[in-house]
Amino acid sequence: MAVVMSMRWPGVTPEQYDAVRDAVDWEEIPSAGGQVHVAWFDDQSLHVTDVWESQQAFEAFLAQRLTPAVQNAGIAGAPEVSFSPLHRRFVAPGISGAA
Numbered sequence: 001m002a003v004v005m006s007m008r009w010p011g012v013t014p015e016q017y018d019a020v021r022d023a024v025d026w027e028e029i030p031s032a033g034g035q036v037h038v039a040w041f042d043d044q045s046l047h048v049t050d051v052w053e054s055q056q057a058f059e060a061f062l063a064q065r066l067t068p069a070v071q072n073a074g075i076a077g078a079p080e081v082s083f084s085p086l087h088r089r090f091v092a093p094g095i096s097g098a099a
Contacts, residue, residue, distance in 0.1 A: 002035065002052065002085075002089070003051070003058070003085060004049065004051055004085075005048070005050040005051075006049055007046070007048040007050075007080065008045050008080045009045055009048075009077070009079035009080070011045070014041055016074075017046055020069045020070055023069040023072060023073070024069045027098050031060075032060070032061075033052050033053040033057025033060070034050065034051075034053075034057070034061060035050075036049075036089070036091075037049075037050050038050070046079075051089060
């Protein structure tokens with residue numbers, strides 16, 4: 001069952017996020033099971049909302065690809081992460097790829 005993963009990570013900067021994104025290269029080499037990724041910042045935290053085919057798919061991505069890049073980027077602390085069952089997904093026509 002598809003899930004929505006919500007993450008809040010205090011203290012992570014846009015520069016750190018970009019360094020991890022470049023190292024993991026998830027836009028060019030998508031992770032198995034990853035379906036949608038949206039990220040934004042407020043004054044204190046990185047926020048991420050993803051859709052994954054399962055919680056296990058996210059956890060495999062985290063262990064195999066994300067955690068090593070996070071460590072290399074020097075990101076401290078740990079995120080607050082929650083999962084919820086996906087009820088419905090809609091992607092507007094003509095929308096694809098990274099922005």
